[in-house]
Amino acid sequence: MLTSLGVIIGSASIVLVVTVALTSKKFVISQIESVGSNLVWVELVQRPDKPQPLSYEMTLDDLEAAKSIPKVTEVAGTRELPMTVITGGVERPVNLVGVTDGYQAIRRLVILRGRYFDAADMQMRSKVSLITTQLADKIFGQENPVGRSMRMGELMFTVIGVFRERVETFGLSDIQENSVLIPFSLMKYYTGIEVVRLLDVQAVRAEDVPSVERQLGQLLRSRHPAEAEYKVQTLTAILSAARNISLALTIVLIIIAFIALVISGVGIMNIMLVTVTERTREIGIRKAIGAARREIMYQFLIESFMISGGGAVIGILIGIAVPVAIQFFLPGNLRVPVSSLSVVIAFVVSCSTGLFFGYLPANQAASLQPVESLRYE
Numbered sequence: 001m002l003t004s005l006g007v008i009i010g011s012a013s014i015v016l017v018v019t020v021a022l023t024s025k026k027f028v029i030s031q032i033e034s035v036g037s038n039l040v041w042v043e044l045v046q047r048p049d050k051p052q053p054l055s056y057e058m059t060l061d062d063l064e065a066a067k068s069i070p071k072v073t074e075v076a077g078t079r080e081l082p083m084t085v086i087t088g089g090v091e092r093p094v095n096l097v098g099v100t101d102g103y104q105a106i107r108r109l110v111i112l113r114g115r116y117f118d119a120a121d122m123q124m125r126s127k128v129s130l131i132t133t134q135l136a137d138k139i140f141g142q143e144n145p146v147g148r149s150m151r152m153g154e155l156m157f158t159v160i161g162v163f164r165e166r167v168e169t170f171g172l173s174d175i176q177e178n179s180v181l182i183p184f185s186l187m188k189y190y191t192g193i194e195v196v197r198l199l200d201v202q203a204v205r206a207e208d209v210p211s212v213e214r215q216l217g218q219l220l221r222s223r224h225p226a227e228a229e230y231k232v233q234t235l236t237a238i239l240s241a242a243r244n245i246s247l248a249l250t251i252v253l254i255i256i257a258f259i260a261l262v263i264s265g266v267g268i269m270n271i272m273l274v275t276v277t278e279r280t281r282e283i284g285i286r287k288a289i290g291a292a293r294r295e296i297m298y299q300f301l302i303e304s305f306m307i308s309g310g311g312a313v314i315g316i317l318i319g320i321a322v323p324v325a326i327q328f329f330l331p332g333n334l335r336v337p338v339s340s341l342s343v344v345i346a347f348v349v350s351c352s353t354g355l356f357f358g359y360l361p362a363n364q365a366a367s368l369q370p371v372e373s374l375r376y377e
Contacts (some may be wrong), residue, residue, distance in 0.1 A: 006264025007311030007354070008318065013257035015319025018342035021250035023323075026337070028242050032128040034112035037104065038203040040213050045229040056228040057195040060188075062220060063100065069215045071208040076102040080189060085180070086151040094135065095179045096152065098187030106200045107165070107175075114146040114161030117183055121160075123181065127187040129142055134177040150180075155190065178246055200278045209234050243324065261349060265357035272361035274299060280368060287370040300362035301355060308354020312347045314322040319346070341366050 044056055063077045083098040103109075104116050112133060121128055129150065136145045136159075145159045157180075165175055168237045203212040216234045225232075252317070277282070283296060323336040330336065 002298045003267055003312070004307050004311030006260065006267050007308050007350050008315040010257055010261035010264050010311045010353075011315025012319040012322075013260055013315075013344050013357065014254060014346040014349070015338070016322060017253040017257050018250065018339045018345075019319070019323050019336060021246060021253065022339055023336050025246035025250075026242070026335075028048040028246065031334050034247075034374045038209055040185065040203065040209060040216060040234050041231065042200045042201075042216060042230050042232045043197060043201045043230050052228075053225075054193075054195070055225055058199050058220065058224075058230075060100070060184075062192050062223060063196060063199060066199065066216060066279055069201070069212060071212055072201055073103045073204050074105050076106050076200045076203040077184065077198065078103065078200070079184065079195060079197045081187065081191070083180075085139070087148075092135075092139065094152065096187070097174045097175070097179050097181050098184040099181050100184045100196075102202075103181075103200070106202045109163045110165060110166050111161045113144065114159070114223045116161060116163075117181075122183045122185050125183060125189050127155055127186065128160045128182070129159050130163050130181040132177060132179050133158055133162055133164050134176070135180065136162045137302045138178075152180070153190075157287055165221060204368055206236075209236055244357065246288075258349065261353050264311070265308075265353040268304055268354055269360060270355035270356055271307075272304055273364070275303075276300065276361050276365040279365075283365050283368050284370045287368070293366045297362045297366040300365050304354045304362065305351060305356025308358075309347075309351050312350030315350070316343055316346050319343075 042058075044052075044058060046052070060077065060078070061182060063075055066072065066075045077100045079098045082100070083094050083096040084091045085094045099117075101119075101122055109116070109129075113136075114130070116130065117126075117128065122128065131139070131145065131150075137147070139150070140148060145162060148159050150157050163181070184196075194235065199216075201212060201216055203209050213232050213234055216229065219226075220230045320338055323338055327336050
């Protein structure tokens with residue numbers, strides 16, 4: 001059992017390492033995909049060194065034209081405007097974001113209180129708004145903000161909902177902690193221009209993203225002056241990087257587990273060499289009564305296999321039991337998958353290690369001379 005302990009640890013390590021790697025990979029990729037693995041967004045590249053005419057800017061007409069691109073299911077546009085909100089006589093800076101139809105479907109916003117904009121809000125330019133949970137806590141504290149009024153600039157807005165991002169983007173998206181969403185039609189009426197700073201396009205599937213990305217760039221270049229430059233971005237590169245990083249970490253951790261198995265194999269070889277020395281007289285008796293060389297070798301190889309194989313089975317059971325046990329303490333939407341391939345690899349590698357390191361002692365035992373073995377004390 002002490003000799004098998006290294007094999008037990010190594011086998012359990014392989015199963016646990018692959019399980020943890022698969023779980024982390026699944027979690028990270030699901031977080032990225034929750035933002036939208038089939039999302040394409042484009043913005044105008046700003047050039048501070050030279051003035052850019054209004055004809056460079058994207059408009060609602062570009063948004064409507066993007067809907068005609070094949071494999072596109074949803075299109076939305078946003079525009080931001082720095083503003084201050086006045087509540088209770090206190091001024092706070094906010095990021096006013098005008099959004100068009102389809103924005104919630106693309107960004108998958110979670111409405112915690114109240115409701116999202118409906119068609120009437122968009123068409124009638126209703127003075128309604130949605131605020132983030134962080135802004136709701138700062139302005140209204142523990143009170144329910146739905147139905148309360150906020151003054152921004154010259155207009156009074158009624159809060160109809162509180163929202164948050166489905167996945168935290170840490171300020172890397174157009175949603176900030178102090179963001180206030182309003183209908184784009186109202187912002188267009190309020191500012192007098194229909195410029196869209198960010199254009200979001202959702203493809204049918206993640207596989208359609210490259211095609212949609214290419215066609216969207218071509219569409220904007222055909223509708224605007226040739227000097228205008230647009231930056232089209234997707235999450236494909238981030239997803240690919242996340243998968244590659246996960247694969248690299250998995251390989252490194254498996255190599256470490258293999259090192260543990262090699263060390264356990266050295267332990268098996270040591271103990272088997274001691275066993276051969278202690279049983280020299282027994283080997284001589286067996287050879288004297290007719291045991292063949294291969295039978296002696298098989299005897300010690302099978303013993304080595306039993307040590308490594310038994311340890312592998314125990315280690316695999318431990319490696320499977322740990323994820324099953326901790327599943328009860330994890331969130332309901334997070335599953336810990338145990339890879340059947342890792343179980344097979346752990347068993348095969350462990351047994352192979354035992355046979356490989358058991359060959360030298362077995363060969364030494366089979367090579368003993370019967371006369372010298374019988375004399376051994």
